[in-house]
Amino acid sequence: xxxxxxxxxxxxxxxxxxxxxxxxxxxxxxxxxxxxxxxxxxxxxxxxxxxxxxxxxxxxxxxxxxxxxxxxxxxxxxxxxxxxxxxxxxxxxxxxxxxxxxxxxxxxxxxxxxxxxxxxxxxxxxxxxxxxxxxxx
Numbered sequence: 001x002x003x004x005x006x007x008x009x010x011x012x013x014x015x016x017x018x019x020x021x022x023x024x025x026x027x028x029x030x031x032x033x034x035x036x037x038x039x040x041x042x043x044x045x046x047x048x049x050x051x052x053x054x055x056x057x058x059x060x061x062x063x064x065x066x067x068x069x070x071x072x073x074x075x076x077x078x079x080x081x082x083x084x085x086x087x088x089x090x091x092x093x094x095x096x097x098x099x100x101x102x103x104x105x106x107x108x109x110x111x112x113x114x115x116x117x118x119x120x121x122x123x124x125x126x127x128x129x130x131x132x133x134x135x136x137x
Contacts, residue, residue, distance in 0.1 A: 046072030
C-alpha cells in the first residue's frame with residue numbers, strides 16, 4: 001500500500017552512518033578486569049535520533065543517561081538486547097549498548113534500535129561530584 005515509508009523519508013532527511021558490533025564474548029585483561037569482546041563492526045546508515053523524554057518513563061529508562069533511536073532500512077540481523085552484555089552501536093565516536101530492538105524488516109523493510117550511551121564510570125562520578133558541588137552553592 002505505502003511501500004517502505006522509511007526509505008521514502010530517507011530520500012528527504014539526511015542519513016547518518018553508524019557501526020553495529022555483535023557481542024562475541026568477554027575476557028579478563030592483565031589487571032583482572034572483565035572486558036567485553038565484539039566482532040568486527042559492520043557499517044550501516046539510517047536515521048539516528050534522540051529518544052524523546054516521554055519514552056524514558058514508558059520504557060523505564062534512567063533519566064541520567066543518554067539514549068538514541070536508530071531507524072534503518074537495512075536488515076540488521078540477530079540484534080541482542082537487554083542482556084548482561086548486549087550488542088553495541090558506535091555512532092558519533094561514542095559507544096551505545098542496545099536496550100531495545102523492533103525488527104520490522106520482513107513486514108515493512110526497516111529495523112528500529114534504541115541504545116544507551118556507554119560512559120566511563122570515572123566520567124559519571126566526576127559529573128555527579130560537579131552536580132553535588134553546584135547544588136551546595
